[in-house]
Amino acid sequence: MNVHNLMEDIVIKSVNKIYDTIKESGAAWLSCDCENCRLDTVSYVLNRIPPKYVISGRGVTYAADTIYSQQMAADIDSLALEGIRIVSNTKRPFHTHDRKECTVEGDSKPxxxxxxxxxxxxxxxxxxxxxxxxxxxxxxxxxxxxxxxxxxxxxxxxxxxxxxxxxxxxxxxxxxxxxxxxxxxxxxxxxxxxxxxxxxxxxxxxxxxxxxxxxxxxxxxxxxxxxxxx
Ligand SMILES: [Zn+2]
Known part of the structure; x- marks a missing residue:
């Protein structure tokens, strides 16, 4: 059985859309928009909204339509923007110090x-x-x-x-x-x-x-x- 959180797709779309808009506007505060930073933001949003689980392949399109409202879209967009700001201002444990590469730093301490x-x-x-x-x-x-x-x-x-x-x-x-x-x-x-x-x-x-x-x-x-x- 494959269980899938429908909100993932919605949040990934919202986060990518907002990253792209901010990038196009040339906002100086956006320090990085690599895949890691985008995923951090996706996690930030997903951890703050209730999940909506479905079994993969079964009625996914139908369910996505029924749960999606304009209010929810606005909430997700505002959480995404908040997440991007925070991720952009933070040195994540897996970011290199200059944040240029955003490579994952391994840590082998117990x-x-x-x-x-x-x-x-x-x-x-x-x-x-x-x-x-x-x-x-x-x-x-x-x-x-x-x-x-x-x-x-x-x-x-x-x-x-x-x-x-x-x-x-x-x-x-x-x-x-x-x-x-x-x-x-x-x-x-x-x-x-x-x-x-x-x-x-x-x-x-x-x-x-x-x-x-x-x-x-x-x-x-x-x-x-x-x-x-x-
Ligand atoms: Zn990054």
């Missing part, structure tokens, strides 16, 4: 690699998504560094992503591969007119031989939906 954490913030009475909620992720009581600048911590939920949030914690170096360790996280949630809330969770990990710099979207951890009360 590390604890985290999957992405995802979840939703909902109103405890209506179960509607809460927008404008600010989430601060901490590890052992300290603000956690994200894998790169396309991820923010604290993160604020926005309307287009329906109260969804996601984090990708930067890898933590280890003495060697094969070490087991449990990481204690807390997620502080605040939203206007709601009671603040702290959610604690633990992630047991085994260190790997190298740092993982590329995002594998099949490997993400769904945290439980968090509800806020007024």
């Amino acid at each position: 590390a604890f690699n985290f999957s992405t954490f995802m979840g939703s913030i909902l109103d405890g009475t209506t179960f509607e998504p809460v927008t404008g909620a600010t989430l601060l992720l901490k590890l052992d009581g300290k603000q956690v560094e994200m894998a790169d600048k396309t991820w923010s911590n604290p993160y604020t939920t926005v309307k287009s992503t329906k109260g969804k949030y996601s984090f990708w914690v930067k890898s933590i170096s280890a003495d060697k591969a094969g070490i087991s360790k449990t990481f204690h996280f807390s997620l502080e949630v605040k939203a206007p007119n709601y009671e603040p809330f702290v959610y604690h969770f633990e992630i047991p990990l085994i260190s790997e031989p190298g740092t993982r710099n590329e995002l594998d979207s099949t490997y993400s951890l769904k945290l439980k939906d968090l509800v806020l009360f007024k």
